[in-house]
Structures are given as structure tokens and as C-alpha cells.
Amino acid sequence: MMLGSCAQESSSALERIREEGVLRVVTRNSPSTYFQDRNGATGFEYELAQLFADELGVELQIETANDIEDIYVRLNRPGGPALAAAGLTLNGARADQVRFSVPYLESTTQVIYHRNQRRPTRPEDLLDKRILVLKGSSHAEQLAQLKTELPGLTFEESSEVEVVDLLRMVDEGQIDATLVESNELAMNQFYFSNVRAAFDLGEQNQLAWVLPPGEDTSLLEAANAFLARARQDGTLERLHERYYGHVDVLGYVGAYAFAQHLQQRLPRYEKVFRETGRKHGVDWRLLAAIGYQESRWEPEATSKTGVRGLMMLTLRTAKAMGVNDRLDPVQSIRGGGKYFVTVYESLPASIVEPDRTWFALAAYNIGGGHLEDARKLTAAEGLDPNKWLDVKKILPRLSQKQWYTKTRHGYARGGEPVHFVANIRRYHDILTWVTQPQMEGTRLVQGEMHSPGINPGEQQASLPPL
């Protein structure tokens, strides 16, 4: 039976989405929301929206707005997107224009300044500062509100910039201060080493999806139910861990050192990392990240336990990998790469990507036997032994007598692989970002670092690119 136009009009927003088979979502193009990496579209907001579309059984269609104001304009336009998933904060001032879902992430607004300037500690310290924020953002509203109490406060809004631009402008001294959300700062801190958080402005914020105004609650209810379930079944926690779980591990000092070593040391070994990665079908940047974690890319490094070389091979591992001089960086990188692939392939098939890579890194550091012990303890606890998020909670027990005496392989420094994996993920993310073609011209990127990453055609099937 053909549906007449009357039937069309009386159907709910949710029914129409299902009939059309498309969920249209508007977002922002930024590292904390939606962007393209070597494997295609990615980002916290993108993935969450994709899961919702999957649940509805429809295709996700993403559109990007020019600025935040533009998101609200699009939502209010007839025939506009069904919702906005754009890292927007629940905002009373907009409540008459749009509807908000239940929140899915908490953040705080942070005032950002240049580390060579005197640190502002309260709103009064922002008088006489050049302040720029995103046009139409909750930050612009917060400042407008502040201005009613501090009439001398001045600030500008721009629709020509994104959060990364604001941070860069503070970093380069073009502006004195800006406001960004804590999750966005955490994600971008590394790239802007002069940038610091001065103080938190206001209470905690809640990020929510935004729907057009109207009486029809069908989509809002479906979205709220989806988000509530995502919170309950660990989906939100997993996404959070994936995108934000390893962003703070470097700290200011570590970030500065890494930026230096990226320029001064990595170029000496990049070629061998690339060759080794290609040979085994592993992203060379992951091998380089292991090397940095192990030795800061210093071929003569020695750990307290006597493990040596750029990739920190034990004597036993070196022997097994055919390495006769652990201090030779070329041999060390080749041996380390081969060992990583060996442990990766020996993991049980029940561990799938992306967790499989994190487990392989943990096994590289603590050994497959101890990792297996930790997985058994994890299962005994009613947690999932195939999820890194669960196993990393349990690993530190391997150094507590009440637990390790119950395991097959006994005592191990269980906390070490947890830091090991978190650090490597962070180094890998940064390496991925700085070796993107679009980073050309950025002062972090020099010489060989300009070249794009591994060509997907060079990857083998066994190890998916990260």
C-alpha cells in the first residue's frame, strides 16, 4: 500500500527517519568531535552517533557546520538535520530554541593562558586581556554573563576558528586568553606546549545532543534511551577511554621532551621503523612509540633490571629473535618489531581489535604468561578478560601477594604494563597526527616527518592498521 501524504505527515520524526533510512547529524570538524584519519571518519561524537544510527537500523549522514551558531541555525531550519552531536554543553540560554538530550559526558570550562604570562586565578584577572572564543559558543555566553558583573571585561568571538586555532593563538601569543572545555584541552595540550589552564570557570558542564524544537518527542526519547543504555552497558566508558583515556599521561615536561626528541632523535631511526613495520604489516608509528617508551630512542639505554637497547630486549628475547648485539639500534628495532608481532599473533582469537593491540603491548612488557594470569583473575572477578579496560584494572594485583600466590606464574610488576600501554597509545596518537600530510608547515614537523604514513596498500591483513 502506498502511503499518502497525510499518512506521511502524521508519522513521527522517528518513523520518518526509519522510513528514509537516514539519520542526519550535524557536528563540528575537530579532534574531539569528528575528523578524518587514515582509516576514514572518526572522533568521539562521530562514533557515538554511528552507534545510535546502527541501533535505529539506518545510515548515518554527517554534515559539518561552520560554527556553533550555524549548528543552531541548521537545527531550526525546516528539513534540517535530526540532531546535533557536536560536543555542545547543556545550556539554559538555548532552551527556548532547541531541546537537549540527557548528558553523555562531563567537562569543565577552563580559562587558557600562555605560560610566560602571569597566571590569572580569578575572573577579575581577565580585565585588559585580549580574549577570543568561538562564536555562538557557551563560552561566549559565559563571558557575556561575566561582563554584567565586570563591565570592563572585553572579548571577541570568531566563526573563522576552531578550538585548535584558539589554543594555537594563545600558544603563539596572538591572544592572551581563551576558554575551552577540559576534554578539548586535554586532547590538544601536547601540540601547544606554551598553553596552560589558568582556572575553571563555573561549575561542571554536561555535554548533550541537541534536537530541533517541537512537540514530537519520538526521536528525543529514542536518543535518551540509547544514551542511558550506552552509559549503563559501558559503551560511553569505552569511548571515553579510547578518546580521552590516555591524554593526560605525558604531562607538561614529558610533552616538551617528546616534541624535542621527535625532531632530534627520531629522524635517525625512522627509516628502520618504517622498513620493519612494512615487513611485518605493523604501523611503523606503533613500533616507534614502543621504542620511545622503552628508551626515549636512545640505543644504549639500560633498565634497572638490566634489559637493554632501543627496544629493551631481554637477553632471552634477543636470542630468540636472532639479535646478537642489543645495543645496535637497527638490530634492536628489527628484533623488537619481530617480537611484537610474535606476541600479537600468539594472543587468543577471542581478543579482537583495538584491544588486541593493547594486549600485545602489555605482553611485550610483562610476558604472555603473566598477562594470561591477569586475564584469569579478571574473569574470576566477573569482568571481561578480552577487554583491555577490564584487564588493566586487575593487572596491578600481580604484585600483591594475596593475588599473585593464586596465579600460575606468580609475582610480576603488574602496574608497569598499564603505564606502558597508556604511554605508547599517547605517543602513537601524536606520531599519527604529526605524520599526517595536513600537518606540513607545523613547527613540530620537520624533515622526513613530512612524509605521509604507511600506505594502506602496504598493510598486511593480519594486523589491522591502528
Ligand code: BLG
Ligand atoms: C619483557 C620481555 C618479555 C618478558 C617480560 O619482560 O621485557 N620483552 C622483551 O624482551 C621485549 O619477553 O616476557 S617473558 O619472556 O614471557 O618472561 C617478562 O620477563 C622490557 C620488559 C621488561 C621491561 N622492559 C620491554 O618492555 C623492563 O625493563 N622493566 C624495568 C623497568 S625499570 O628500569 O625498573 O624502571
